[in-house]
Amino acid sequence: MKAVQVRKANELVIQEIEKPGISNPTDVLFKVKRVGICGSDMHIYHGTNPLATLPRIVGHEVAGEVVEIGQEVTGIKVGDHVVIEPIRYCGDCYACRKGRQNVCEKLSVFGVHEDGGMREWCVLPEKQLHVVDADLAWEEIVLAEPYTIGAQAVWRGEVEKGDTVLIQGAGPIGICILKMAKLQGASVMITDLSEERLAFAKENGADVTVLAGSENVRHRVEEWTNGEGANVVIDAVCLPMTFELSFDVVSTAGRIVVLGFDERTAAISQLPITKKEVSVKGSRLQTNQFPKVVSLLNDGKLRQEGLVTHTFSLDDVQEAFNFVESHPEQVRKAIIIFN
Ligand SMILES: NC(=O)c1ccc[n+]([C@@H]2O[C@H](COP(=O)([O-])OP(=O)(O)OC[C@H]3O[C@@H](n4cnc5c(N)ncnc54)[C@H](O)[C@@H]3O)[C@@H](O)[C@H]2O)c1
Ligand SMILES: [Zn+2]
Ligand SMILES: [Zn+2]
Numbered sequence: 001m002k003a004v005q006v007r008k009a010n011e012l013v014i015q016e017i018e019k020p021g022i023s024n025p026t027d028v029l030f031k032v033k034r035v036g037i038c039g040s041d042m043h044i045y046h047g048t049n050p051l052a053t054l055p056r057i058v059g060h061e062v063a064g065e066v067v068e069i070g071q072e073v074t075g076i077k078v079g080d081h082v083v084i085e086p087i088r089y090c091g092d093c094y095a096c097r098k099g100r101q102n103v104c105e106k107l108s109v110f111g112v113h114e115d116g117g118m119r120e121w122c123v124l125p126e127k128q129l130h131v132v133d134a135d136l137a138w139e140e141i142v143l144a145e146p147y148t149i150g151a152q153a154v155w156r157g158e159v160e161k162g163d164t165v166l167i168q169g170a171g172p173i174g175i176c177i178l179k180m181a182k183l184q185g186a187s188v189m190i191t192d193l194s195e196e197r198l199a200f201a202k203e204n205g206a207d208v209t210v211l212a213g214s215e216n217v218r219h220r221v222e223e224w225t226n227g228e229g230a231n232v233v234i235d236a237v238c239l240p241m242t243f244e245l246s247f248d249v250v251s252t253a254g255r256i257v258v259l260g261f262d263e264r265t266a267a268i269s270q271l272p273i274t275k276k277e278v279s280v281k282g283s284r285l286q287t288n289q290f291p292k293v294v295s296l297l298n299d300g301k302l303r304q305e306g307l308v309t310h311t312f313s314l315d316d317v318q319e320a321f322n323f324v325e326s327h328p329e330q331v332r333k334a335i336i337i338f339n
Helices: 039-045 143-156 172-183 195-203 217-224 240-249 268-277 289-299 314-326
Strands: 004-010 011-016 027-037 061-069 081-084 123-124 130-134 162-170 186-194 208-210 232-237 248-256 279-282 308-313 332-335
Touching: 004 314, 011 314, 027 039, 027 081, 027 208, 027 314, 061 123, 061 143, 130 289, 143 172, 143 289, 162 172, 162 217, 162 240, 172 186, 172 195, 172 232, 186 195, 186 217, 195 208, 208 217, 208 240, 208 268, 240 248, 240 268, 240 314, 268 279, 308 314, 314 332
Parallel strands: 162 186, 162 232, 186 208, 232 248, 248 279, 308 332
Antiparallel strands: 004 011, 027 061, 027 123, 027 332, 061 081, 081 130
């Protein structure tokens, strides 16, 4: 079978590898149908993801159809459509005991620390798979994983109905956060440097859009919230400057949620944190968000509505990676189709 492997930095190959089979009684064999290309796949491709060792089969946004199950599999049957939960954890460490398996000491992310899902067939334990309604289009369900990133950020920010939420950045992750925040009943302001991305955010429910760079975000937040500040600020740009801005625009008793991996320092004083008693929270991957996202998908409450802009066949995967990179203004989410 074919698999997409980053052999070394900047070298993507379609590799012929052996088709996997069931080896444990809790295993499920599925035919991969769709895989989303994510920013982190691009980093692995360029050899700039410090967590990924090469060679690596990439892909962690995966949807497929079950073809065989192990003897102890009880919740999944042949023919089911599934999405994968890309985290494997120890179950014993402090984070795992606290129910925060996404930050397990021994965390292994599918498609990052270990080979992922950009391949024709795949085997995973039942607990890493979630069944979705078979009537839903593959292009809808392949977004389950990025939606869980949005759900996690909203959960970390304790977003409640009526809260004012400022999302910085209207890239695919900002949009997933926006969708989840709106489902939670929040009022959302979103910023970006691109008018096109802001227009798309507006179509996806953003109450207010701000063109950062030409507009003053601080003033806009102040005006929008009558001087209160945003109750939750979620940084989906992830630069030192957006991190710093978060502290200026957050309300008293507010929450700041960060998702970035930038190692550069930001200049932040203690005063706004203490004075406003702000909580600053990291949000990494997700814990327990798949069931929520799957039920929202099944109920038709989460729809991609133009988030998927491009599809490519497996044989054109190199073209897909090149296109994603060279046309950021056109690509929201690109998907590889496996047949
Ligand atoms: N923590 C996690 O689990 C997790 C998961 C996925 C992605 N991420 C991170 O989330 C971030 C966003 O991911 P993405 O795929 O949407 O990236 P992206 O690059 O597509 O989107 C970022 C957006 O921010 C906009 N932007 C840049 N500077 C800005 C500014 N000063 N103010 C407002 N907007 C600005 C850009 O125009 C772009 O639209 C990345 O840093 C990524 O590493 C984190
Ligand atoms: Zn991703
Ligand atoms: Zn653990």
